[in-house]
Every structure is written in structure tokens, then in C-alpha cells.
Amino acid sequence: MVEGQLSIEEYETGNTKHKWDYKKLKLAHRVVFEYNYKKGKVQAGYTNRTLYINLTTNEIKEKKVTEEMKEKFTGGRGFGLKLLWDSIKHTTRWNSDENELVITTGPLCGTTQYPGSGKSLCLTVSPSTDIICDSNVGGFFGPYLKFAGFDALEIQGKAKYDVVIVIDGEKGKVIIETAPLEETNTHHLNEQLTKMYASEDTDKSRQKVSVISSGKGAENSYWGCLNFSFYDIRRKVPRIKQAGRGGLGSVLRDKKIKAIVTKVEKVSGISNNPADPITLAKIGTKLHREVRDLDRYQCNMRAVGTAHLVEIMDEYDLLPTENYRFGNFPKASKIYSPEFYKHFTKIIPDGCWHGCTMACSKTVDGFTVMTGPYKGQKVTVDGPEYETVACGANMSIWDPLWILEFNFYCDTYGLDTISTGTAIAFYMEMYEYGILNKERCNNLELCFGNSEAVLELIHRIARGDDGEFINVASKGIRRVKNWLIKNGWGEPNIIEDCGMESKGLEYSEYVTKESLAMQGGYGLTLKGPQHDEAWLIFMDMVNNAIPTFKDKAEALHYFPMWRTWFGLNGLCKLPWNDIEPANNAETDDPTKVPEHVQNYVDYQKAMTGKKITKEDLILQSERCYNWQRAMNVWMGRGRRKDDWIPYRSMGPVTEMEYLSRKDRYDKYLAEKIGLFEKEIEKMNINEKMKLLYNFRQDQYQKLADAVYFRRGWTPNGVPTPQKMKQLGMNDHIMLKFLQDVIDKDDKAGLNVWGGKYRKGEEPPSIQPKYWEKW
Amino acid sequence: MSIEVNSKVVDWVENETVKDLLKRMRYTFPLVVVKINDKVVPRKDFSEVKIPDNSKVAVIHMISGG
Structure with a gap:
């Protein structure tokens, strides 16, 4: 241990420690259908097969990944597009039976030598946009899916009852089983399933399990996100990262999937079986050193994550406040990154995949929930990242503790913080102009800065409140615009110009007026x-x-x-x-970071063995x-x-x-x-x-x-x-x-x-x- | 008595260092590359190097963010 470091025993991470009746939970499970597969080996970054599950017809099969598919679509999001093209119709909508939820990996996913190599790509036809939405996410699921045997997972159809899909890479088995008693909201469900499906009652065993889940908010809105878990062996809690955009979690719940679980036998530095492990280790080591030595003088990601951007965006007039009306605000310093740094648990590394020295997944442990169904519980809040903090600014709420509460509830309810925050900011502006009012908002006073009303709205969405406004508001800005215009409330031009959506998706958190x-x-x-x-x-x-x-x-x-x-x-x-490398400034085009670009050429070459x-x-x-x-x-x-x-x-x-x-x-x-x-x-x-x-x-x-x-x-x-x-x-x-x-x-x-x-x-x-x- | 900073004309200030100029322009972003008349100024020298009159200064903000 480094001098001055605290041992984990001395840290109060303060996570909720429930005692679930696992016997009862498990006894209520019923296997709907299952499939045995031959365990394979990853070769040069690919397993060369994908897994197809149809929840309507109870079919499971493997699909071969051809050389042509790799050549044209590479992997990850490309594979997702190929699988969707082969399976959906041009008329497919988010809740059509044939719509698919596709989780993909990519040839470099799961590498532990190069920072930032654990991303999954998720695709579906989005409820917000009626076209394909892709969203990337950290956590262990993608790498584990590959090490369990598959480059991608494709889920079509809908189950009759709430199910859990288990991809057991230890046994070479896929099981679809009902799960009626488990919680739906992520922070509880993850605890339950991580422990339930671990082969042994040990932290090391729990670390080999990863869960995809969403929550009650996703069921009742178009803002559903997917939470991908990664068990934190030091905190002893399954933490999460989000595939946030486009309503992927809403599709998950529409298919009556409560969770997808994958588990692996082992993970090692050569699980991806790279063609040239020596070169891979060499370029990875170089970047690890760069991050270790220079990050603190550059973006300081290792200390505060992407939240470091809040003060910068405020300074450059780019931090959205009051529904993007302004780019900075006198109160903004109340939510600058040092205010969150005070709450972040220090010293424990925060990578969302093994070997990521960037370690930007900051965490507030032992946060006491202030409202709603989990009031009084102590929980781990994953974040906040820049976008979530900026949502506070956009709604003119300048309280770091409130932002943590918003962050926690959006995550556990399976709501995308960006769409939720941006949409509510728009509703607040409409409230200010009298286009919305308390009566039209089902008794909510949705004015800028009303933090209580925002949380109440979120809780009511998660409860499935049937108020007309709650119902429309949870479907996002585009639907609310149509609703306001249809009712003749307000000038259509003002409504269209102020609501920050395009293609039906809410904007993320940057003011773009001058760019x-x-x-x-x-x-x-x-x-x-x-x-x-x-x-x-x-x-x-x-x-x-x-x-x-x-x-x-x-x-x-x-x-x-x-x-x-x-x-x-x-x-x-x-x-x-x-x-950026120390000598980046001396290169011809520093904004393109030429050394890192060369790293990627060498990286893919070292993994696949192809000349690139x-x-x-x-x-x-x-x-x-x-x-x-x-x-x-x-x-x-x-x-x-x-x-x-x-x-x-x-x-x-x-x-x-x-x-x-x-x-x-x-x-x-x-x-x-x-x-x-x-x-x-x-x-x-x-x-x-x-x-x-x-x-x-x-x-x-x-x-x-x-x-x-x-x-x-x-x-x-x-x-x-x-x-x-x-x-x-x-x-x-x-x-x-x-x-x-x-x-x-x-x-x-x-x-x-x-x-x-x-x-x-x-x-x-x-x-x-x-x-x-x- | 003026200089160009990112193609915009601004007043020249005698004895102003790169660090001072960044402060005056409110360029607080840490990932910047500074060039004076196309010559890179090492980050460690920001407090020492003075901006000459009539010079063209490029403060290249790197792309960042989630």
C-alpha cells in the first residue's frame, strides 16, 4: 500500500446492505427455455459468432460471423447495424415484436492492456426517434459477453412474463427464466442478481458476474436507459454505467426483460487472444504512463471525472442554464467540480473496466437518499458526470446534494439523466411563459429551480401515475410540443424554437448558439x-x-x-x-493527437493481425x-x-x-x-x-x-x-x-x-x- | 499596438506573458497549445514568455468532453 493511503477497512463506503431471502427469490424462478452451447475461444479479438434469442418463439441460436461481415462492419456498432438490417422491417417501431435489442462488443473490447477498452454498443429502434439509436456504455457486460462466447447478443420478440436472461460462460448455457419477485429498480436488482448468480459466495466470484437492468421509470417513459454493472471488489457493491440515449431501457422493459446476466469463468490479459500481444502491451504501457503522469495537469479525470468540464463550460458561456437560454450563471460555482470532489470517495480506483488508468467513473458512497421510496437508505451514487451536473444548471437547480439525488433516482429508475433533465428544463420554460401551469401539470409547480417538483415528477413517472401531463411529459419534448400545439396553448413557433430536441431526441448539455x-x-x-x-x-x-x-x-x-x-x-x-502526450503541441495538427491516432492503428493491427x-x-x-x-x-x-x-x-x-x-x-x-x-x-x-x-x-x-x-x-x-x-x-x-x-x-x-x-x-x-x- | 489571438484583434499589453494573456482572454481550459507566430510555446514556459507586439497568437483548445 502506498504511504498515506487508507486501507479499505478504514473506509466507510456506506452501501446499503440488504438481507434478501434468496431461497424464496430463486424458488419463484421457472425456466422458460434454455440452450447449451459449445464454449469457444476468442481469436484475435473475435469469437466469430453471435447469439440470437427470440422471446416470442422461445428460440435460441448461434449465428456465424463471416469474414465479409468483419470486413464491412468491423464489429460493435457495425455488427449491430448488420444484425438489425437482417431482422427488422422498415416499418418496425420500438414496441414492434420484431424490434431487437442488440448488445455488441467489438474486436478491441475486453482488452486490459490499453485504457478505455471495455465499451459495449447497444442498438435498437428508438421510441423517441423511430430510427436506430446506438449508445455506448462501460461496465463488465460487453467483455464478459465476448468471453462467454459471443461477439454480440440479439434479442427479438417479447416475453409473456418478466424474465431474466442468463448467459453462463462457465457452463456454456443460455437460460431464460421467469423472475417475478426480484425488484425492478437497478440498485436493488443488481445486488440480488449479482449475488444469486455468482458461483460462490465470494467477492471474486461476484466480480465475474455482470448485469444489464433498467427500472420502473423506463417502463413508463421513452427515456429508459440500460444500466451495465461492474462489481467493485473494494466497495463490495455492483456499480453501474449507463447506455443512456434513445430509450434502450424502455425497449428492454417492453420485452419484459427484467435483466440480462452474464458470467465468465475467468478474465485475463490474454482473454482476447491478440495476434501480437507484445506490441499491444507496449503501446498500452506507454499510454498508461501518460495518463498517470499528465492527467493531473490536464483534465484531472482521475480526480473528478468529466465533472471537470462544468467550470470550463460556465467560463466559456457553454453551460446550459434555464433551458439553454444562457451559457453561464452567477450561481454556477456552487456546482463546480470541487463541490463534488468533496463527496467523491477518494483513493479507491474508479475504472469501469479492468486496466483503465483514466479511472473517471467517480462515485459518492454512503449517500443518504432524501426523498421517494428509498428515503433514508444509504446508497452508492455512480457519478455525477458532467452531463448530469449540467442538467441541474439547465433546470436552474444549484445544489450538489440535490444533483446526487437526481443522479441516483434516474439511475435506479432506469431513466437517462440527459433526456430527463433537458425535457424538464423545457417544461419549466413553458411554465414560466404560462403555456403550462399547475393545473395542466397535474398539480406540479414546474418552475425553474423547483427541485422538489422535479423529483416528484420523476417519482410519479416511476409509479406509473396516469395523469395526462405525466404521461405525455415522460415521452419527451417532441410529444409535449405536439400536445401543447394541439391544445392551442402558446405560440407554436415559440414552442418549436425553445424545445431542445431534434429527430425526437433531447439535446445533450452544451450551448451551441455561437458555434x-x-x-x-x-x-x-x-x-x-x-x-x-x-x-x-x-x-x-x-x-x-x-x-x-x-x-x-x-x-x-x-x-x-x-x-x-x-x-x-x-x-x-x-x-x-x-x-495528450507531452510533445503533442509540437505535432503538425495537435487537435488530432497524431500519436494516439497511430496507437489505434497499431492497436487494431496487434489485435487482429491484419495490415491496417x-x-x-x-x-x-x-x-x-x-x-x-x-x-x-x-x-x-x-x-x-x-x-x-x-x-x-x-x-x-x-x-x-x-x-x-x-x-x-x-x-x-x-x-x-x-x-x-x-x-x-x-x-x-x-x-x-x-x-x-x-x-x-x-x-x-x-x-x-x-x-x-x-x-x-x-x-x-x-x-x-x-x-x-x-x-x-x-x-x-x-x-x-x-x-x-x-x-x-x-x-x-x-x-x-x-x-x-x-x-x-x-x-x-x-x-x-x-x-x-x- | 495590437496582437491577433485566434484571428481576433486584441490590444497588446506590454510585458504580458502567455499566462497573463490566457487569463485576460479567460481561456481557463487546461488542454491548450499556444503558438506565437507559428512557434510553439512549451507549457512550462507560459509564465516566462512575453507576447511581442504585432504577433499572431494561436491558443488551440483541444477537443475534450464525454
């Missing part, structure tokens, strides 16, 4: 406004490094390709550019990225109209917002629109706002033009068959479908650029159907 590239980073995306495709605010707004539409479009090509690549391989994004270049990695991503967009089109979305974003993400919707940054906007009118100072002085605020509104809407359309062109899509946002062929994606059904869509768009006059180009400006190509010249 056009980041507006694209939210809007010109596959699944909706989540920052895991591109985070370009600094590069655009602060560095001024991508001034032209072409520059921005290039960034909106390059960076999403990297983020996609992590999802294909089962990697965390953070070790890419939240830590940096360009090959981009190609792997581009194939899957375009395939997913093509699937969006196939499902009736994926066009320019679907990449619409609310005006609140582009500029000031209200006079108050304009006036709060008057100098900035007046200067913008002069510098970007070319007005003279005297002209600006003569204009009233409404005239100025209207001018800004029209200009910024047009800027976004021009950005979309440039991005679609860079990506090889039509002016209406459809991937062209020519582009797909270039990438080697030759599925003739998809190619024919895309051509038919393009022909229909052509007849409807939709294959035209969206920006209004003035004299001296040009669209990305004079020929809108530029791809026909390829």
Missing part, C-alpha cells in the same frame, strides 16, 4: 443531438480554426469517423483526446456511418427535413436572451451581415432578432449543403449509390432502394441545395446531382 459547426454536430447526425459524433465548439468558436463552410464540413466528416470507429471496436473516446493504415480505420467507419444513414432513409427519415434543429440552438429566441448578450449580437450583425453601426442603432430589438434569425437559419442550410456534399450525399441528405459502391457497400437491395428514393426526390424537386447563395457565394457544387459525374 455553427457544433449546431451541425448536433443536427447533421445519425441518431439525434448527442455530442458523441463530434464536439467542435472550441475548434470552431474559440480557435477559429474552421472558418469556412468547407472547413466545417471537413471537421464534420473527420471527427465523426473517429467517434464511430471507437464504437465499432468497443473503445472509450476519452483516452483519445482528453489526455490510418486511412483504413476511417474507411471502416465511413462504411458503417453511411450504412446507418441509409437505414434511416429506409425507415422513412434521414433527409434534410429530419436534420432540422430548434432555433434555440442557433440563436436567441427571446428578447431577454438577445439583451443578455446585446454587444455580441449587435457586433455579429455588423461583422457577419454587414450592417452599419447607425443602421443597427435605428433598429428595434424585434427587427434585429428577425434579421439574425433569418441569417442563422440560412447559415445552417449552407452548412448542411457543404456537409452533405463532403459526405457524398444528395442535397436532400441521402447517401448516393455511387458513394456506397465506393465504400464497398454493394448490397443490391439497399442500392436499388437509395436510387429509387433519389429519383422520387428528384421528381419532387428536393435535389436542390438548401442555402440562399448571394452574389459571390457558391454552393458546394454547381451541379446539384454531382455524383452522377463520378
Whole structure:
């Protein structure tokens, strides 16, 4: 033990220690169906098979992973897209019987030598967006699924009763059994199942079990997340990470799955059986040292996790407050990371997968719950991460303890903190304008800062309260917008402009008004406004490094390709550019962290044994990225109209917002629109706002033009068959479908650029159907 | 008497160090690369190196976040 360190016995982690009647719980189980499989070995990162379970027909089978599937879809999210394409229809919706919940790994997932190598990718048709949503998550499940024998798990159909799916990698057995008596909410259910399915009553044995669960909130909303457990041997508690976005937990509960359990015989440094373990160890060791030596001077992730961003975002006017009206707030210092550092348990390492030196999964142990059904219990709160803290800011709640309570209940109820927080912030703004009121909100006073009302709303969602508002509110901003407009409450324009959703998914927690590239980073995306495709605010707004539409479009090509690549391989994004080598500044393009890019080339090469270049990695991503967009089109979305974003993400919707940054906007009118100072002085605020509104809407359309062109899509946002062929994606059904869509768009006059180009400006190509010249 | 910081013109301040400039610009993000007239300033020298008049300063904020 290091000098000055406390032994674990001296730490009061203060977790709930229940005494469950395991005999009774287990006796109530009934095996519905089961399947024995031959245990295999991972070879160069792949098991070369996936597991298919149908809960309606009680079928279980293995599917072979072919070399062609690996070549075109790589793994992880790519495999998920391939499996969904083979199984769902274009009309499939989130609660259709044929909808699938797919959990995937990726060839690098489960590596213990390189930090951040334990990510799973989860995919389904989302209740929020009606298209495929992918969400990445840490925890032990993904690596264990692979070491139990499968590169991916595909679940179709619905069970009649609540079931637990057990993938027993020790015995080579898959069992689906009813589980009527276990809790549904995660923090209890995880305790029960981790102990129940461990082979022995020891911590080491419990560490070999991982559970996917959700909660009562997921059952009654479109915000359901999946909680992936990792048993913390030091704290003696199953901790969790979330696949938060898009309602995956709602799909889990709709299928009547209470939990999915996987267990393994053993985990070692060579469980992935890499082709070149020596090189792998070498690059891993180099990064471990870098994180150990430099993190404290850079992002300080090891101490406070992503919460370090709160004070930075506040300083740069990017922290969303009062439903993204503002980017900073006088009270914000109350929720800066040092306020959470006080509560985090120190010294115990916080990696969500073995061997991650970044260790950013911070935890508050011994937190006493203040409200709701678990009031008075002492629990472990996993987090809060930046996004969850920023939700507090967005609802104008500046109390760290309240944020911990919000964090805990969202997690255990299986609610995505981001969608929950962003949506409630919108409801609060509507309340402020009188569009919502106490009566319309089922007796809740949902004004900004009313922390009690927020928790009450969450508890009522979890209880399945049948109030009209509770019912609609739990389905998210898009449904509430429709409900308000249908009832004639408020001006439709204000409602549409203020509600921060796109494609039906709520925004994550960054103010984008002054960064056009980041507006694209939210809007010109596959699944909706989540920052895991591109985070370009600094590069655009602060560095001024991508001034032209072409520059921005290039960034909106390059960076999403990297983020996609992590999802294909089962990697965390953070070790890419939240830590940088000491000499990074001296490289040609420090923002791309060239040394880390080379690491990834060497890493995949060392794992798979294949000859790979940096360009090959981009190609792997581009194939899957375009395939997913093509699937969006196939499902009736994926066009320019679907990449619409609310005006609140582009500029000031209200006079108050304009006036709060008057100098900035007046200067913008002069510098970007070319007005003279005297002209600006003569204009009233409404005239100025209207001018800004029209200009910024047009800027976004021009950005979309440039991005679609860079990506090889039509002016209406459809991937062209020519582009797909270039990438080697030759599925003739998809190619024919895309051509038919393009022909229909052509007849409807939709294959035209969206920006209004003035004299001296040009669209990305004079020929809108530029791809026909390829 | 001015300098350019990330392509924006700002006043030049005599004897201002890189560290002072970052403070003045409220650039609190820790993961930055600073170049003066295309020459990298090592992080350890931020408190020592002074910004010359008419110089072009690039404060490159790295991409970060979840």
C-alpha cells in the first residue's frame, strides 16, 4: 500500500446492505427455455459468432460471423447495424415484436492492456426517434459477453412474463427464466442478481458476474436507459454505467426483460487472444504512463471525472442554464467540480473496466437518499458526470446534494439523466411563459429551480401515475410540443424554437448558439443531438480554426469517423483526446493527437493481425456511418427535413436572451451581415432578432449543403449509390432502394441545395446531382 | 499596438506573458497549445514568455468532453 493511503477497512463506503431471502427469490424462478452451447475461444479479438434469442418463439441460436461481415462492419456498432438490417422491417417501431435489442462488443473490447477498452454498443429502434439509436456504455457486460462466447447478443420478440436472461460462460448455457419477485429498480436488482448468480459466495466470484437492468421509470417513459454493472471488489457493491440515449431501457422493459446476466469463468490479459500481444502491451504501457503522469495537469479525470468540464463550460458561456437560454450563471460555482470532489470517495480506483488508468467513473458512497421510496437508505451514487451536473444548471437547480439525488433516482429508475433533465428544463420554460401551469401539470409547480417538483415528477413517472401531463411529459419534448400545439396553448413557433430536441431526441448539455459547426454536430447526425459524433465548439468558436463552410464540413466528416470507429471496436473516446502526450503541441495538427491516432492503428493491427493504415480505420467507419444513414432513409427519415434543429440552438429566441448578450449580437450583425453601426442603432430589438434569425437559419442550410456534399450525399441528405459502391457497400437491395428514393426526390424537386447563395457565394457544387459525374 | 489571438484583434499589453494573456482572454481550459507566430510555446514556459507586439497568437483548445 502506498504511504498515506487508507486501507479499505478504514473506509466507510456506506452501501446499503440488504438481507434478501434468496431461497424464496430463486424458488419463484421457472425456466422458460434454455440452450447449451459449445464454449469457444476468442481469436484475435473475435469469437466469430453471435447469439440470437427470440422471446416470442422461445428460440435460441448461434449465428456465424463471416469474414465479409468483419470486413464491412468491423464489429460493435457495425455488427449491430448488420444484425438489425437482417431482422427488422422498415416499418418496425420500438414496441414492434420484431424490434431487437442488440448488445455488441467489438474486436478491441475486453482488452486490459490499453485504457478505455471495455465499451459495449447497444442498438435498437428508438421510441423517441423511430430510427436506430446506438449508445455506448462501460461496465463488465460487453467483455464478459465476448468471453462467454459471443461477439454480440440479439434479442427479438417479447416475453409473456418478466424474465431474466442468463448467459453462463462457465457452463456454456443460455437460460431464460421467469423472475417475478426480484425488484425492478437497478440498485436493488443488481445486488440480488449479482449475488444469486455468482458461483460462490465470494467477492471474486461476484466480480465475474455482470448485469444489464433498467427500472420502473423506463417502463413508463421513452427515456429508459440500460444500466451495465461492474462489481467493485473494494466497495463490495455492483456499480453501474449507463447506455443512456434513445430509450434502450424502455425497449428492454417492453420485452419484459427484467435483466440480462452474464458470467465468465475467468478474465485475463490474454482473454482476447491478440495476434501480437507484445506490441499491444507496449503501446498500452506507454499510454498508461501518460495518463498517470499528465492527467493531473490536464483534465484531472482521475480526480473528478468529466465533472471537470462544468467550470470550463460556465467560463466559456457553454453551460446550459434555464433551458439553454444562457451559457453561464452567477450561481454556477456552487456546482463546480470541487463541490463534488468533496463527496467523491477518494483513493479507491474508479475504472469501469479492468486496466483503465483514466479511472473517471467517480462515485459518492454512503449517500443518504432524501426523498421517494428509498428515503433514508444509504446508497452508492455512480457519478455525477458532467452531463448530469449540467442538467441541474439547465433546470436552474444549484445544489450538489440535490444533483446526487437526481443522479441516483434516474439511475435506479432506469431513466437517462440527459433526456430527463433537458425535457424538464423545457417544461419549466413553458411554465414560466404560462403555456403550462399547475393545473395542466397535474398539480406540479414546474418552475425553474423547483427541485422538489422535479423529483416528484420523476417519482410519479416511476409509479406509473396516469395523469395526462405525466404521461405525455415522460415521452419527451417532441410529444409535449405536439400536445401543447394541439391544445392551442402558446405560440407554436415559440414552442418549436425553445424545445431542445431534434429527430425526437433531447439535446445533450452544451450551448451551441455561437458555434455553427457544433449546431451541425448536433443536427447533421445519425441518431439525434448527442455530442458523441463530434464536439467542435472550441475548434470552431474559440480557435477559429474552421472558418469556412468547407472547413466545417471537413471537421464534420473527420471527427465523426473517429467517434464511430471507437464504437465499432468497443473503445472509450476519452483516452483519445482528453489526455495528450507531452510533445503533442509540437505535432503538425495537435487537435488530432497524431500519436494516439497511430496507437489505434497499431492497436487494431496487434489485435487482429491484419495490415491496417490510418486511412483504413476511417474507411471502416465511413462504411458503417453511411450504412446507418441509409437505414434511416429506409425507415422513412434521414433527409434534410429530419436534420432540422430548434432555433434555440442557433440563436436567441427571446428578447431577454438577445439583451443578455446585446454587444455580441449587435457586433455579429455588423461583422457577419454587414450592417452599419447607425443602421443597427435605428433598429428595434424585434427587427434585429428577425434579421439574425433569418441569417442563422440560412447559415445552417449552407452548412448542411457543404456537409452533405463532403459526405457524398444528395442535397436532400441521402447517401448516393455511387458513394456506397465506393465504400464497398454493394448490397443490391439497399442500392436499388437509395436510387429509387433519389429519383422520387428528384421528381419532387428536393435535389436542390438548401442555402440562399448571394452574389459571390457558391454552393458546394454547381451541379446539384454531382455524383452522377463520378 | 495590437496582437491577433485566434484571428481576433486584441490590444497588446506590454510585458504580458502567455499566462497573463490566457487569463485576460479567460481561456481557463487546461488542454491548450499556444503558438506565437507559428512557434510553439512549451507549457512550462507560459509564465516566462512575453507576447511581442504585432504577433499572431494561436491558443488551440483541444477537443475534450464525454
